[in-house]
Amino acid sequence: MKEPLTPSKLALISMIFGLLLVSALLAGCTQSTTNTPVSTAATTAPVTEVPTPVVTATTAVPTTVMPTATPAPTYTATEGNLVAYTAASLSGASTSIGPSFTMAYPNHKVIFNLDGTQALKTQVENGAYADVFISASNSYTNTLKSEGYFDNTTVKTLTTNYIIVILPASNTANIKSLADLAKPGVKIAMEAATVPAGTATMAVLNNSANSTYGQAWKNSVISNVVTYETSEPAVATKVSLGEVDAGFVYQSTATAAAKGTYQSITIPKKDNYLQTYTIGILRQSTNKAIAADFEQFMLSSAGQQILTQYGFTAP
């Protein structure tokens, strides 16, 4: 440490520094010129097939043998982990879907990444790997389709969901109707406008104001909002903890919750907003066959039954 900084030392260090900095800057520049998501998605799709998990390498052996024996591809013998980016409102259902899928397709396993659809979309747009994308919003699905992330022919409607108001079991604010949500001092949690459930809730507020309650009601309800959560289950949590008096969530959340967790107020169908969930396979997927199996399973009666059980409305 006490050694004096000789010019030779300085020259060496500065040379390395300069070189690395220049290369870094160059890398930065070239990257910024090609940062259109469409092109990167298109170009990375074939490239990412190289670092495929070892799973496909091992399964490659049986599949190359199999065609000679049986021309029809059966996937029961293959093994694979599927990454499914899944809207957070499916958190409850996912605990049933995972085991049931493995039961129906032995050796297949699905790993869920559950978050608000808007967060999942941002992750995919920034290069996250996923095989299947389950979106709680048609408009985000369409954005991802137009940006070239989806294998567009595989995108199908999965299920639907209505908005409902949930109250803590104790209902200390004594809320009996939608009109009561506008009472001063009521604390309401809803989703941020970027979260699909937040968009749906806004639509519900607008519809209800126009049909029955009026603009003043809507403004009071909005001024009672104490937090805009970043996912639908986060709103449910704040209600179940009793920290807010009411929350706007999906019907599925209220149905799937244990008895006595919430009280709920339904919103008439005419004012409600039918949220459409879609399922689709991403272009970058290296497990397309298993992904197709999973999609088929979700759309089959077995998959739909689970969703109905968790309070979703069949499309």
Added chain:
Amino acid sequence: MTPKRFRPKNYRRTLTYLAAGILIAAVTLYLALPILALIIRMSPDMFFDTLHNPEVISALWLSLFTTVISLAVVILVGTPFAYYHSRYSYPGKVIVDTLIDLPLVLPPAVAGVALLVLYGRVGLLGRYFNMLGISLAFTTLAVIMAQIFVASPFYLRQAKSLFEQLDPAYEQTARTLGASSLRTMTLVTLPMTAGGLVSGAVMTFGRALGEFGATIMFAGNLPGVTQTMPLAVYVGMESNVTVGLTISILLVIISFTIMIAVRLIQMREENRA
């Protein structure tokens, strides 16, 4: 500057310099490149345009307002606390010492959940506040409470060790010369520790400004009320990326200013010593 010295007299030594140079460069770049990328991604025009965005402005003011209050509370309560804590021994002092350090290793999200189940409306203490008509969770006060909880250790630790290191002989001299204990504090103790205290305070400010996990859990996310800059970055990245990037760059600028301030204070202290 003699050219002789440039000739590798010792092959091994050159290798050592080379290795050291590469290591230093690698570490520096690893830390600096992400920040550089953030700045490259935004054109200055876009940055200054987005600065006028009401979301950005409200997050900036809310962050500055809450952080300044948090810092004031930490200094006003923390300084006398650290002083007495370092000067007296009392039963359970070790426990208090550990508790001071706890928020440094505790995940902020856990801190937020803990604050919520204590001060929340149905929480351990919160239910009594609620009876009095006081609500804490999901208010600007909750933001400040979360910041104080998470960021205070930086100041407390610094103040504690400064007071421990200060030779009590100075204070005793002042007292024997007839100065009151308050006068001794303001004229002897504080001036002698000022540099260190300020750098501790600056670190606390920086940590409070960056608070995210505890805030979103305990204070929620309401623009203008509890949506501080880090929360606005999170929400911005999911909707309007420009807003997310702009606030990120603002935070980088503030962080750099903080680090430079600390460095300057430390340099001045070293010169004085």
